[in-house]
Amino acid sequence: KVRCSISFAKNWILNSGIQNINESSKYYGGFNAWYDTTNKKFSFVYSEITGYGINILLFLNKIKPNNIFINRARKAADWLINTAFEPSVGGILCRFDYDSNKFTKKVCTFDNGICLNSLVNLYRITNDRKYLDFSLKIAEWLLKMQKSDGSFYTRYILNENFLEEN
Numbered sequence: 001k002v003r004c005s006i007s008f009a010k011n012w013i014l015n016s017g018i019q020n021i022n023e024s025s026k027y028y029g030g031f032n033a034w035y036d037t038t039n040k041k042f043s044f045v046y047s048e049i050t051g052y053g054i055n056i057l058l059f060l061n062k063i064k065p066n067n068i069f070i071n072r073a074r075k076a077a078d079w080l081i082n083t084a085f086e087p088s089v090g091g092i093l094c095r096f097d098y099d100s101n102k103f104t105k106k107v108c109t110f111d112n113g114i115c116l117n118s119l120v121n122l123y124r125i126t127n128d129r130k131y132l133d134f135s136l137k138i139a140e141w142l143l144k145m146q147k148s149d150g151s152f153y154t155r156y157i158l159n160e161n162f163l164e165e166n
Helices: 002-015 047-063 067-084 109-126 129-145
Strands: 044-046 095-097 106-108 155-157 162-164
Touching (some): 002 067, 044 047, 067 129
Antiparallel strands (some): 044 095
């Protein structure tokens, strides 16, 4: 029963379309949020889900090593680094909306924590220093989001230069 579940998970993560695998797409490597069955399309590419996707790929590779999992995890990480990262802030943007064809101007604290975790995990497997170096950038941004009482602002809104709490 477990073997069957793992097989289903492997098939879904690799073939469902949850990860963008069209090499000519600007979304290449990123993971989509939910699939809208009414409109027959994915809603948006989501940095938090991409972080989870990297960890799932690494977990599946641990169960049964296969380079496709590592290659897909690298592509997801590269999307975070090369496309979703907002250098003016130092953090990863929350999501790319398909309908507006642009990123929301929000850098979410929780999402960046998930991405940091996945990039460190990818570094541990690949020893590729770029993933560790980039995770340090995210960590530096997260420290800027921490308040004096130890809690964190929820997100940073770029176009308003506003630290949001909710």
